[in-house]
Amino acid sequence: MHWGIGKVATVSGALVVLAGLGVGGYLLFVDEPAQGDTVATQAVVPDRYPALPLCPDIAKRTALPKLTESSDRPSGTADPESTTTVVSCAWSATGVASSSVTLYLTRSNVPGSGRGEASAKGAFEVNTKENAVAIDALAGATKAAWVSDPHYISRCAIRFYQGNASAQAIVTLPKGPDSADQEKCREQVKALAVATSEALG
Numbered sequence: 001m002h003w004g005i006g007k008v009a010t011v012s013g014a015l016v017v018l019a020g021l022g023v024g025g026y027l028l029f030v031d032e033p034a035q036g037d038t039v040a041t042q043a044v045v046p047d048r049y050p051a052l053p054l055c056p057d058i059a060k061r062t063a064l065p066k067l068t069e070s071s072d073r074p075s076g077t078a079d080p081e082s083t084t085t086v087v088s089c090a091w092s093a094t095g096v097a098s099s100s101v102t103l104y105l106t107r108s109n110v111p112g113s114g115r116g117e118a119s120a121k122g123a124f125e126v127n128t129k130e131n132a133v134a135i136d137a138l139a140g141a142t143k144a145a146w147v148s149d150p151h152y153i154s155r156c157a158i159r160f161y162q163g164n165a166s167a168q169a170i171v172t173l174p175k176g177p178d179s180a181d182q183e184k185c186r187e188q189v190k191a192l193a194v195a196t197s198e199a200l201g
Contacts, residue, residue, distance in 0.1 A: 045114030048163025052105045053199035055089035061195035065093035075104065082106045082115045095174055097188055101196050103167045116164030124161040127168075132159070138190075139197035146186070156185040158193040162200055169193040 055070040069090035074083070084106045092098035104123065108115040121142070128145040135158070138144035144160035147168075154173040160166070171189040173179045 044112035047116040052087045057199040064091040120161040120166040139194045154179040
């Protein structure tokens with residue numbers, strides 16, 4: 001097929017309309033290839049992760065109190081083209097900061113469609129629209145941000161996404177004179193987020 005100024009190309013194939021999550025429609029023109037022509041194909045974007053790490057995989061990479069809660073379960077999704085699973089972990093002990101991680105894995109139902117990473121990116125963007133400050137680099141994360149809640153001065157959080165996985169790490173300082181020490185809180189939650197990112201690989 002040859003394109004030129006003042007010429008109209010003849011399309012002998014089908015016109016297909018594709019819709020993507022959070023993006024507009026795309027037009028894909030498919031033509032019968034003539035000798036010497038090449039046919040453009042849609043890029044294949046495989047899911048980066050087939051499964052999530054479990055709580056012990058995160059805990060062995062940083063100092064944490066006793067594991068008090070863990071779960072690995074499927075999660076509902078409004079997107080019929082992807083499937084989501086969730087791993088939740090919580091660590092706590094008397095007199096020390098409590099920590100928690102929630103990991104979401106979104107897998108494309110159609111291999112190579114890129115739906116999994118698009119969903120992880122979308123979740124990150126929705127949850128960092130307010131009270132969030134971007135982090136320049138965080139281990140292997142694609143994007144990361146500090147997320148604060150003005151109602152909980154003893155708590156700090158980081159959200160990030162990495163391929164087709166997204167995560168939230170939270171640290172809550174214990175009651176006492178240092179319960180509002182945001183510098184200390186951020187130091188601990190960053191270590192937790194880095195451990196989570198490294199556990200993903």
